[in-house]
Amino acid sequence: MKAKAWVLGIEKLFEIFPCTEAQKVQIAAFSLEDKARRWWILTRTEHQELTRLQFLKLFYDKYFPQCTRDKKVTEFETLRQGNRTVVEYEAQFTELDRFAQHMVDTDYKTARKFEGGLLTAILDLINVLKLPTYVNVLERAVIADGNIAAQSRVSEWKGKRQNTQASRGSVASPSKKLNSGTSSTSTCTHDSAPICLDCGKRHHGICYQVTTACFKCCKTGHLARDSRKGISRMGIELPQVQLA
Structure with missing residues (x-):
């Protein structure tokens, strides 16, 4: 994950400063530190005049191999909201979608993929709207998640209140039963005279x-x-x- 984040940071520099392929490799190599720097010193002697894509392939083979990338793709394919909030689910979605760009290469695909991983209670509220964009789906999902959480807190509060009232009633009931028993005993004693x-x-x-x-x-x-x-x-x- 750190390797992927490092590559994204280097790519941002190339968007601002136009460079040749050889210069891009030099800038990327200059940004390497510690173990990665020592790895490049040993590797560059065997690979001369590399392009940016060739450099990235060597770098990914070392620090982000294909088996790990395939694992991230599978993780994204099976991603579901679960016990997380919509905001937490969206953060994980954004973290993994870059490993499966073929699944989210359009805004419509991104919206449907994100929508499909939502909880059923939230999905039922927004699925009928047929929202076309990812931003629309995310906005409605956050609102629905907040409403469901608020309703859950109200229901929990009502349940605690009913339990408290029931416990108070159970404490008072023995005295009532005692009074009732005394009265019935007195009545029974009076009525038992021949x-x-x-x-x-x-x-x-x-x-x-x-x-x-x-x-x-x-x-x-x-x-x-x-x-x-x-x-x-x-x-x-x-x-x-x-x-x-």
Whole structure:
């Protein structure tokens, strides 16, 4: 990859400064450093008066062999967005497309190749538009990717909120069940008293209506309404409550 980047940098110089083939080789050789410089010193003795293309072939055979270039072509052919954002996918696309120029030699081919590697959710949104240029496809894909990411964050937030509300409800439910159980137990205890055959009401023990006992003090000889009067006749003074 560094070798390819170095060649592109040298080619830029040739676009600005017109040179002969021999001068292009001299400039390229002068730009070599370290191991590449030592390699050229040994190689130039065997290859005299090289053209630019001949020099590039020797250079690529040494630092960017054909097997590596074929690997990059295959990598570009199988390139997909995957878990990357559209921006990250576009950066990788641009990095690899120079190794397979036959696949992207027109803007239409570039647009279709880039479009084909997008996620299905994004592709469904822009494929119907039939965008003709690579720039149009890239622009719409970035917008669609941002919208999908925003919707995903909103859905995640709603899910967390619902889980929080559900957990709060589960904490409060045992007390409600406890209250409900207490109430039902109380009701059940009251309703479990047998029905008296004498008075027709529910109660436990001997019916006071049969024994003619007072319902208030449980003693015989007077009724409940005469209970206070009977106490007074016995000489017992009830305490008087004075209200302030």
